[in-house]
Amino acid sequence: MITVDDTxxxxxARVLAGTDQGRLDLLRHRxxxxxxxxxxxxxxxxxxxxxxxxxxxxxxxxxxxxLQDLPARGVEAVVVNGSESEPVSRKDRLLLTxxxxxxxxxxxxxxxxxxxxxxxxxxxxxxxxxxVREALMERDDRLAIEVQETPGRFVAGEARAVLSxxxxxxxxxxxxxxLPTRKGYHRRPTFLSNVETFAQLAVxxxxxxxxxxxxGLISEPGTQLxxxxxxxxxxxxxxxxxxxxxxxxxxxxxxQAGPVLLGGYHGxxxxxxxxxxxxxxxxxxxxxxxxxxxxxxxxEITRVTQWLSSQSAGQCGPCVFGLAALVDDFARLTVGDPQxxxxxxxxxxxxxxxxxxxHPDGTARFLTSALEEFDDDxxxxxxxxxxxxPVLGVLGGTR
Amino acid sequence: MNKLEIxxxxxxxxxxxxxxxxxxxLLDEWGFPVxxxxxxxxxxxxxxxxxxxxxxxxxxxxxxR
Numbered sequence: 291m292i293t294v295d296d297t298x299x300x301x302x303a304r305v306l307a308g309t310d311q312g313r314l315d316l317l318r319h320r321x322x323x324x325x326x327x328x329x330x331x332x333x334x335x336x337x338x339x340x341x342x343x344x345x346x347x348x349x350x351x352x353x354x355x356x357l358q359d360l361p362a363r364g365v366e367a368v369v370v371n372g373s374e375s376e377p378v379s380r381k382d383r384l385l386l387t388x389x390x391x392x393x394x395x396x397x398x399x400x401x402x403x404x405x406x407x408x409x410x411x412x413x414x415x416x417x418x419x420x421x422v423r424e425a426l427m428e429r430d431d432r433l434a435i436e437v438q439e440t441p442g443r444f445v446a447g448e449a450r451a452v453l454s455x456x457x458x459x460x461x462x463x464x465x466x467x468x469l470p471t472r473k474g475y476h477r478r479p480t481f482l483s484n485v486e487t488f489a490q491l492a493v494x495x496x497x498x499x500x501x502x503x504x505x506g507l508i509s510e511p512g513t514q515l516x517x518x519x520x521x522x523x524x525x526x527x528x529x530x531x532x533x534x535x536x537x538x539x540x541x542x543x544x545x546q547a548g549p550v551l552l553g554g555y556h557g558x559x560x561x562x563x564x565x566x567x568x569x570x571x572x573x574x575x576x577x578x579x580x581x582x583x584x585x586x587x588x589x590e591i592t593r594v595t596q597w598l599s600s601q602s603a604g605q606c607g608p609c610v611f612g613l614a615a616l617v618d619d620f621a622r623l624t625v626g627d628p629q630x631x632x633x634x635x636x637x638x639x640x641x642x643x644x645x646x647x648x649h650p651d652g653t654a655r656f657l658t659s660a661l662e663e664f665d666d667d668x669x670x671x672x673x674x675x676x677x678x679x680p681v682l683g684v685l686g687g688t689r
Numbered sequence: 690m691n692k693l694e695i696x697x698x699x700x701x702x703x704x705x706x707x708x709x710x711x712x713x714x715l716l717d718e719w720g721f722p723v724x725x726x727x728x729x730x731x732x733x734x735x736x737x738x739x740x741x742x743x744x745x746x747x748x749x750x751x752x753x754r
Contacts, residue, residue: 464698640717
């Protein structure tokens with residue numbers, strides 16, 4: 291279990307600057323980062339475009355495009371999505387707990403630039419919520435700022451589910467695919483993004499595009515937050531330049547040799563890590579899980595699938611029945627039933643694109659890449675012998 | 690551009706749509722519709738509209754974007 295006390299930096303500390311000395315109150319925040327320049331909406335759009343800033347919640351949508359999609363007038367709210375519903379991820383609660391003013395600067399600065407009267411912060415973690423509330427007492431932003439605790443279910447972190455929860459409704463995605471930039475908070479234009487996106491915006495506003503681009507990739511400069519867990523000696527959150535080699539991060543964290551799951555439970559498996567660099571969209575919300583070599587991969591994957599199936603909001607038939615069927619397929623495959631293998635392939639074709647949110651799609655992506663990357667293991671299991679390794683639960687999942 | 694769409698939060702798998710537009714909608718093993726996803730031609734429009742009206746859950750829509 292990762293605590294937010296384990297933080298490390300490879301290269302230059304930007305969003306994590308000063309956090310090694312504990313939580314940054316307003317005084318320490320100002321002395322570490324300086325004060326936030328007042329920028330216009332046009333400034334923000336140009337800056338985001340110049341550095342190719344992408345949302346840090348997983349979908350990696352370009353922030354400049356999101357800003358351009360907002361209407362010229364009548365932006366209702368800026369929403370900070372801190373629900374962090376990926377069970378392994380710790381980066382967002384770390385930022386909110388240790389550097390709340392940086393996140394608030396990003397959200398407040400943008401709200402002023404957009405003329406939005408509301409800033410809403412959706413938080414799942416109680417410690418993070420307390421930290422943000424304490425930070426708000428220290429500042430006066432001349433805006434209506436609200437902190438709301440949202441449920442921790444996996445799909446409750448989806449953007450439109452968060453908006454629904456903020457409006458007092460159920461934290462589930464609605465059936466119609468609408469963009470928050472057009473119909474967001476109370477069906478009004480809304481800018482919504484992940485906690486880390488706002489921290490990066492606050493850094494970008496201060497450094498300018500040239501300063502921001504002094505580290506990381508040319509295509510997407512700057513730093514990124516990663517959460518690493520699984521078969522590693524030192525799990526935790528790391529700030530690195532974008533495009534850092536995966537092997538560097540694995541070595542730094544003391545990861546056991548073995549396959550890696552990149553991008554969390556909706557991510558992809560990698561049998562080989564050399565030559566892989568960490569950038570969006572592949573790195574998604576920055577979660578890296580090392581499997582190691584002492585545990586049974588198929589057993590681990592089945593456990594995660596059980597958990598993913600249990601996290602369905604129960605709204606959409608293909609997700610409810612499809613994910614439950616996949617759990618059963620993988621369990622049968624693991625004990626050597628060839629029909630389980632055939633059924634898994636059929637069901638993986640039936641699940642994607644058939645739900646209100648991307649939960650079925652993400653689960654299918656995870657399992658499809660598992661069948662590809664662990665084909666040798668699958669063949670072993672199909673002989674009925676298994677792989678001879680126990681299921682240690684290094685990926686988390688069903689406990 | 691007419692296409693059939695499903696609001697998955699509403700669909701309960703009654704399956705009437707598959708009987709009314711069998712060329713465009715099949716049912717999966719759990720009774721939920723699988724859309725072929727192609728465009729609805731002018732000649733098929735009346736059948737597609739009938740299927741939309743027949744959906745007991747108001748989950749089927751004809752989108753003309």
